[in-house]
Amino acid sequence: MSPLVVKSPGLLTTVQDLGRPGYGSIGVSPAGAADPVALRLTNLLVGNEPGAAALEMTLVGGTYALPDGAVIAIGGANMGASLDGQSIDLWTPYSAPRGSELVLGPTKNYARAYLAIAGGFQVPLFLGSASTHLLSGTGGHEGRALRKGDVLQLGAPQQKIKRHRISQSVLVSLKPRKILRVADGPQAEQFSSEACEAFTRQTFRVTEESDRLGLRLEAPPIPSPSPGRMITEPVSLGAIQITPSGQAIILGVDQQTTGGYPKIANVIGVDLHRVGQLRPRVEIRFERTSLAVARALWIEQERLLNNPSQLFV
Amino acid sequence: MRFCPASDQSMLIYLGDEISLATHQRVLKLLNLLQKEPPVWLRNVQPAYCSLMLTFDACRADHAEVEAVLHQFEARAESLRPRKPRKVEIPVCYDGEFAPDLEHVARTHSLKPKDVIRLHTSRSYHAYFLGFAAGFAYLGDLADEIATPRLDVPRKKVPAGSVAIAGKQTAVYPFSTPGGWRLIGRTPLTLFRADRKPMELISIGDQVHFYSISPKEYSELASQ
Numbered sequence: 001m002s003p004l005v006v007k008s009p010g011l012l013t014t015v016q017d018l019g020r021p022g023y024g025s026i027g028v029s030p031a032g033a034a035d036p037v038a039l040r041l042t043n044l045l046v047g048n049e050p051g052a053a054a055l056e057m058t059l060v061g062g063t064y065a066l067p068d069g070a071v072i073a074i075g076g077a078n079m080g081a082s083l084d085g086q087s088i089d090l091w092t093p094y095s096a097p098r099g100s101e102l103v104l105g106p107t108k109n110y111a112r113a114y115l116a117i118a119g120g121f122q123v124p125l126f127l128g129s130a131s132t133h134l135l136s137g138t139g140g141h142e143g144r145a146l147r148k149g150d151v152l153q154l155g156a157p158q159q160k161i162k163r164h165r166i167s168q169s170v171l172v173s174l175k176p177r178k179i180l181r182v183a184d185g186p187q188a189e190q191f192s193s194e195a196c197e198a199f200t201r202q203t204f205r206v207t208e209e210s211d212r213l214g215l216r217l218e219a220p221p222i223p224s225p226s227p228g229r230m231i232t233e234p235v236s237l238g239a240i241q242i243t244p245s246g247q248a249i250i251l252g253v254d255q256q257t258t259g260g261y262p263k264i265a266n267v268i269g270v271d272l273h274r275v276g277q278l279r280p281r282v283e284i285r286f287e288r289t290s291l292a293v294a295r296a297l298w299i300e301q302e303r304l305l306n307n308p309s310q311l312f313v
Numbered sequence: 314m315r316f317c318p319a320s321d322q323s324m325l326i327y328l329g330d331e332i333s334l335a336t337h338q339r340v341l342k343l344l345n346l347l348q349k350e351p352p353v354w355l356r357n358v359q360p361a362y363c364s365l366m367l368t369f370d371a372c373r374a375d376h377a378e379v380e381a382v383l384h385q386f387e388a389r390a391e392s393l394r395p396r397k398p399r400k401v402e403i404p405v406c407y408d409g410e411f412a413p414d415l416e417h418v419a420r421t422h423s424l425k426p427k428d429v430i431r432l433h434t435s436r437s438y439h440a441y442f443l444g445f446a447a448g449f450a451y452l453g454d455l456a457d458e459i460a461t462p463r464l465d466v467p468r469k470k471v472p473a474g475s476v477a478i479a480g481k482q483t484a485v486y487p488f489s490t491p492g493g494w495r496l497i498g499r500t501p502l503t504l505f506r507a508d509r510k511p512m513e514l515i516s517i518g519d520q521v522h523f524y525s526i527s528p529k530e531y532s533e534l535a536s537q
Contacts, residue, residue: 021356022356022357024358024368025358026505027442027444127447136446136447136487136488138447183318183321184318232361233361233362233364234325234360234364234366236323237320237323239320256444256445257444257445258442263319268320291321291376295321298321298372
């Protein structure tokens with residue numbers, strides 16, 4: 001298969017898959033798609049394994065020259081995609097028999113769109129994954145965001161593509177949300193009751209200083225219980241840290257693996273992909289739930305994502 | 314041993330409340346056992362000074378099961394003989410462009426740069442854990458006489474191989490990354506290589522010693 005050529009990379013486009021968990025003891029962040037659910041679904045639409053490497057586009061999509069015979073699908077944020085000038089739908093496979101120009105503009109709703117292509121993007125794997133980790137400059141295409149003129153190799157398509165789409169009810173159940181569900185974090189008990197109350201009552205604004213490492217939120221300060229006195233410890237994906245000045249930070253997929261700020265709460269598993277779709281200036285809130293509820297929701301979501309007969313129409 | 318859920322898919326295990334070699338030995342033993350006999354639900358283990366975090370597949374286990382299994386592991390880990398620490402020698406050029414913060418560190422403590430170098434090279438450091446980026450080892454403890462807070466505004470780019478200090482810790486940057494530690498030298502060695510075994514030059518639990526080399530020795534080693 002001929003390669004794909006980047007004519008314009010948008011704001012920040014990287015190669016991503018489901019990341020590289022399992023290397024914590026040598027300091028490696030799992031990384032992976034910020035919205036792994038969108039990555040999995042778009043891959044399934046073009047007949048790939050759910051965790052094949054795809055492009056993650058941030059806020060503005062970019063322009064790409066597709067090779068002859070390419071089959072693609074776009075999922076996640078709506079960036080008004082068009083194929084040779086014809087607008088195309090999200091969550092739907094399209095083929096480009098004689099090559100085509102794919103154009104995506106600024107987002108109309110969420111933070112990230114995914115471009116999956118039949119056969120997947122082929123880059124050298126770093127610790128078993130194609131995911132780009134920008135901070136350390138490892139993985140993906142030369143460890144960096146894509147630039148104009150980059151040429152990306154593609155794998156051989158796995159199977160014939162069926163003309164199917166994702167069912168509307170599935171998309172509704174997996175839709176991004178602005179009220180994130182959280183369970184208590186490791187230091188939750190150390191926060192004052194006023195701090196805990198403010199945390200679920202206040203509205204938080206996602207600031208411009210937000211990226212794959214984490215989302216920095218703006219709101220009246222949440223009093224920190226132990227400014228600067230904690231021993232550095234491992235931190236989990238979706239942890240909500242409170243800095244000494246009272247700012248809340250949600251840890252994202254490229255997170256550092258350890259940290260010394262107290263955590264008031266942690267976004268639950270089924271809402272982690274929704275964190276990846278929050279863009280700057282959006283206002284969000286937090287809603288408490290229990291670990292038992294979080295787990296039941298996770299099992300239900302995984303069952304759905306692993307069951308093609310329920311996903312497609 | 315104290316358990317605390319970190320999220321619906323991860324569990325923190327505290328093995329002590331203060332940074333000490335004894336606590337860290339317990340972290341290491343438990344880590345070794347988990348790496349040798351990983352339970353089917355285990356997805357990642359992240360060690361630190363006094364704690365470990367286990368990320369698990371929530372479709373295959375819950376916090377109660379993780380806790381039960383870890384109690385058994387801890388009981389067995391207790392009786393394990395501690396792994397003999399590996400000694401790692403790291404050549405460092407503490408000269409000129411390689412050491413942009415050396416003067417500042419010296420001045421802060423009313424020392425001469427050569428005193429800072431002497432203090433940095435006169436002891437061996439324990440590798441408590443790796444974090445931040447692949448192969449970045451948090452080494453301690455630095456001599457009080459040169460302990461210096463990190464920069465107020467981190468550098469956008471720190472060259473790979475930079476030897477740095479922050480508070481009572483020291484480390485080597487494996488990759489060119491942003492960084493807020495004070496840079497006092499540079500090593501020509503490669504800290505992380507995916508095609509080497511082990512990939513990391515410094516592993517958790519290692520004893521690390523720095524020694525001073527000249528710019529000439531630096532270029533000779535770098536070209537090897």
